[in-house]
Each structure stands twice: as C-alpha cells, then as structure tokens.
Amino acid sequence: MRQRLSHHVNGQRLWDRLMLLANYGARADGGVDRPALSDVEAEARAQLIGWGRELGLQPFTDPIANLFLRLEGSRPDLSPVLIGSHIDSQPTGGKFDGAFGVLAALEVIEAIRASGEQPLRSIEVVAWTNEEGSRFAPGMSGSEAFAGVKPLETLLAVTDAAGCTVREAAERVLARDVDVPQRPFGWRPAAFVEAHIEQAPLLERAGVPIGVVTGIQGTRRYRVRVRGEAAHAGTTLRAERKDALMAAVRMIRAIDAVASDPADVMLTVGMMRLTPNAPSVVPEEAYFSIDLRHVDDAVVDRIDAEIRRIVADECGPCSATLDQIAHAPSLDFAPQIRAAITTAAEAAELPAMPIYSAAGHDARQLHYICPTGMIFIPCRGGISHNPAEWAEPDHVTAGARVLADVTMALASQGDEGAGRA
Known part of the structure; x- marks a missing residue:
C-alpha cells in the first residue's frame, strides 16, 4: 500500500527553518518585528526563494509582491492548489504567526520530493503581502488584491505612518528579487489551505493538536x-x-x-x-x-x-x-475542505476538533474565489502577537502532516473533482 505523504514530513527540518526565519527581524526579547514590505521582510523573502530553488520550485510574484513557489504537476494546465500564509509580523510579534503556515507548506513540498511522487495539479506555496496590517492598515492587502476583493490601485495607495505607499514599498521589494517573474492577477486556484497557530487557548485546553477551522467571525x-x-x-x-x-x-x-x-x-x-x-x-x-x-x-x-x-x-x-x-462578514469554510482535513487527521491518528476562528486570516479573501480551509494547531496560553508566542514542536509537525495529506488529496483531483478530496 502506498505510504501517506505525511510520513515523509520532517518535523526537525521544519522547526529549524522556523527558528532560522525568526532571525529576520529578531527582537532582543525573543520576538519578531518584521514589517510588511520592509528591508528585513525582503531578506526573509529571499531566504524563502532560496529554499524553494533548492527544491526545484519556480518563484513568481505579482504587482503587490505576493510570493509564489511553484511545484509543477503532471497536468500544469489545471489550476494549482495553493498552500501558505504570510511572513510579516506585528511590531511585537512571535516566531509562529504566519511563518508556520508558509514553512509548513514548504515542508509539504519537501515531503512530495522525498516520496518520489508528482501530483496531478501543480502546488504553489504562497506568502501573502501585508496580512498583519501593522505597517499598512488594514491588513490582508496581498490576498485582497489577488482575490479582487478591492481594486489594486486602492490598495497600492495606502500609506504607512511615514507616508510611504504600498506601491513604493512593493516596488522596492520587487526590485530586490533576482530572476523572479511577475504574473498578472485574474487566475483562480483549485483550492487554498492555510495552516496557522490558533491564537486562542481552546485547542490547548482541550488537549487536541488539530483544529478543523469551520469559519471566521x-x-x-x-x-x-x-x-x-x-x-x-x-x-x-x-x-x-x-x-x-x-x-x-x-x-x-x-x-x-x-x-x-x-x-x-x-x-x-x-x-x-x-x-x-x-x-x-x-x-x-x-x-x-x-x-x-x-x-x-x-x-x-x-x-x-x-x-x-x-x-x-x-x-x-x-x-x-x-x-x-x-x-x-462572518463566513463558513468549504465543507469539502473541512472534511478533507478531518479525514487526514483521522488517518494520521491525530485528535481533531472543529473550531471557529476569532482572528482574521488571508484564507478569508481566498474563500470568495475557491474552496478554502484552515488547519489550526495550539499555541501556549493562546498568546499571540507577543514575543511569548509559542507552539510545541510536536504540534508544528502534526499540523504539517495533516497539511501534507490534504494538499496531496486536493492536488490529485482532476477538473471533475477540483476542491473535493
């Protein structure tokens, strides 16, 4: 019987990358200050591109500097499955918010490479621009632009406290990219799955490592x-x-x-x-x-x-x-993606529970254009947006394992089953 992709997930490699990425914008108190479209985020972005290229992934960007790392499927004409989150942080942020989702997605690609398989659909790891909104308010600019929720020109005109526009900051970041082609907006993924720390205490209190996110308030x-x-x-x-x-x-x-x-x-x-x-x-x-x-x-x-x-x-x-x-407005995530996450957790023998997200995420914007879902893992004390933010290594690995099997299931579906696992 074919081994599940989750067995190829290397938790230590994922953890090491999380700790390394936290050096970009590291604070003396152990936290992370990595503003959107800043020089330090551009350095972290270059690190992601480097890791992706080592895996043979093709990097792409777009007019608002969203970053995509593409693993080609056997049917590249089919719309890809997107997995990822963001790498910008709050001024007093932690090591896991956003970064876990991006690096767990990269670990999924590592697992696919280790398995020797090629998915039917292409898979793209994404790091969305300005999720946090701490420098440019409101947040989720990148995913809003991608999904067409707001006009690009409106988002590019937003300024930070110093008067710098998103357009100016994005142009500086894009100018630092080396051989990263820019793609236009207007295409739709087959599905989007975002892994994230819960940023609340419910999973920890229940002693459950996996949250199947039902929606966002x-x-x-x-x-x-x-x-x-x-x-x-x-x-x-x-x-x-x-x-x-x-x-x-x-x-x-x-x-x-x-x-x-x-x-x-x-x-x-x-x-x-x-x-x-x-x-x-x-x-x-x-x-x-x-x-x-x-x-x-x-x-x-x-x-x-x-x-x-x-x-x-x-x-x-x-x-x-x-x-x-x-x-x-409040939203409910696609039932088929929630079912796929539940099935993957059961197969991996990882306890899971349905959970509603009190915090906003880029998955909100993707929900409008494709089947979308989220995987939560616990964070200690529910603390987030704080240097004390912490996720246990075992939970980080568990979340990546579930993401791996969900992603492979979605990427194995043809047009007749897109978004269904």
Missing part, C-alpha cells in the same frame, strides 16, 4: 479623528476648551458600553495618537482605532450603527470624522 474596523483646538493647560477654563482627547474618551466609554451585550463581542481600541501630545497643552487632535468583531453579523451591524451615532453625539464642541477602513 465578522469584523468592522474604523479610524476616528477628533479635531479640537490647542490651548494652554493652565489658563484656559475647561468650559471654554475644545479638548479633542476628552471628546474621544467620551466616545470610547459610550462605545464600550454598547458593545458589552452580548458578552462575547470583541471590541478593541488599540491605537491612539494625540496632537500636539504635550503635557501642558490641551489636545488639538485625537486619532484612534476601533476593531469590532463578532460571529453574528446582525450584532456587528447593530453596534456599527451605535458607533456612528456615538461619534456624532459625543464630539461636543469638537468636530469628528469616522472612516470605516474594513468590513468583512
């Missing part, structure tokens, strides 16, 4: 700008002030109150900037973020209406503008 993200008037802190009466910060505080307090029902609403104000940000000056401007998430779209929509009302009502003598920068 809905989200809305905003930026609020409150404009007041700078004034002397010691001579301007409070009744005469146009204090932008106090107006922002009133807004945030009221939004927090309306987002308390139901109790599982996720509301975060994670960024605030003040102008002039001086101890003895009444703030002239307050600029802050709102991140709203819940599995029920009706709940998100109701709170959205309240947020808009509160920003208008609580600005007092100041003025305020609200800009919604992202809106993504």
